[in-house]
Amino acid sequence: MIKVIKEWFHRYFSDPQAVLLAILLIVSFTVLMTMSQILAPVLASIVIAYLLDGLIKNLKHWHFPNFLAMFLVYSGFITILLFFMVVLLPLLSYQLTQLIKELPTMVVEGHKLLKDLPEKYEFISADQVNGIIESIRERVNQLGKQVLSYSLSSIPTLIALVIYAILVPLLVFFFLKDKDKIIDWLVAFLPNEHTVAAQVWTEMNSQMGNYVRGKVYEIFLVGIAAYLLFAYLDMNYASLLAVLVGLSVIIPYIGAVVVTFPVMIVAYVQWGVDPYFFWAVGAYLVLQALDGNVLVPLLFSEAVNLHPVAIMVSILVFGNLWGVWGVFFAIPLATLVKALLAAWPRAAIEE
Numbered sequence: 001m002i003k004v005i006k007e008w009f010h011r012y013f014s015d016p017q018a019v020l021l022a023i024l025l026i027v028s029f030t031v032l033m034t035m036s037q038i039l040a041p042v043l044a045s046i047v048i049a050y051l052l053d054g055l056i057k058n059l060k061h062w063h064f065p066n067f068l069a070m071f072l073v074y075s076g077f078i079t080i081l082l083f084f085m086v087v088l089l090p091l092l093s094y095q096l097t098q099l100i101k102e103l104p105t106m107v108v109e110g111h112k113l114l115k116d117l118p119e120k121y122e123f124i125s126a127d128q129v130n131g132i133i134e135s136i137r138e139r140v141n142q143l144g145k146q147v148l149s150y151s152l153s154s155i156p157t158l159i160a161l162v163i164y165a166i167l168v169p170l171l172v173f174f175f176l177k178d179k180d181k182i183i184d185w186l187v188a189f190l191p192n193e194h195t196v197a198a199q200v201w202t203e204m205n206s207q208m209g210n211y212v213r214g215k216v217y218e219i220f221l222v223g224i225a226a227y228l229l230f231a232y233l234d235m236n237y238a239s240l241l242a243v244l245v246g247l248s249v250i251i252p253y254i255g256a257v258v259v260t261f262p263v264m265i266v267a268y269v270q271w272g273v274d275p276y277f278f279w280a281v282g283a284y285l286v287l288q289a290l291d292g293n294v295l296v297p298l299l300f301s302e303a304v305n306l307h308p309v310a311i312m313v314s315i316l317v318f319g320n321l322w323g324v325w326g327v328f329f330a331i332p333l334a335t336l337v338k339a340l341l342a343a344w345p346r347a348a349i350e351e
Helices: 002-013 016-035 040-061 066-101 103-115 126-152 154-177 179-187 195-232 238-248 255-271 275-299 308-328 330-343
Strands: none
Touching: 040 066, 040 154, 040 195, 066 103, 066 154, 066 238, 103 255, 154 179, 195 238, 195 275, 195 330, 238 255, 255 275, 308 330
């Protein structure tokens, strides 16, 4: 047993490059696990600066001066941030409050729909329907208590949001302005020979950049398309549902299915079994089909070569570790693991 462990350790950790990679991974993982909440503004700023840097590079490719490219991109970011804080966030808060107030009405409508099921379908009993209704009522009551407790503790959250709104734009500005200096400062701590680490970084910088930027574009495009669709149909809570539809693309395979239920429930409560209900649900399903079969292939020209099982496992693992950020970066992180395994230095096993 000791001989097997010794041979395994010699094969994977005899090369100094492998030791360097292991140290970088351990340090990074430890920092993220122990200080993720404290460093949340910094991490969010790094992600935003990383996304904006791609736009700056595109403008420089079209012969824009560096200062002008940075000014245009950063000004656009500030404009979007102000729109979100001043317009979109209050609107979403208002619609969410109205939706919570309407939950009892939705429960009544669902009660009427479920009561008719035993008459239409013999395999569904009245006791089963009553059990479902009682379960729904308990969930609604729990949700109401959670919303009340959240509203009572919303002042610290509001203060944190104001701090983030001031701190994150400043950090993004300095990350964009002094990107090269910061990278050179970090690289200075590495040994002179870090070829494998540079190779992994180069590969991941391309793949992760393409994926993350494409996913952000997909969120905005799908969300805007959903809002135009729901607004055209004069559907209740159009903005709130559009945001949910846009965010659903973060979770492959699962997000679209989960968001389908609130869309159908709101449409049913508003119109009942009416042609407008079928128009709304049908148009939403068409939008999801266009996203999966047209938009995704256009945005992600370089497909991520990962098995669906690997994608699901990465979503569960990284989502459990880092929440929403873990889900968002699950596929790039899984690709990083794959790239590390492929590039990890190995020594030949002595016969």
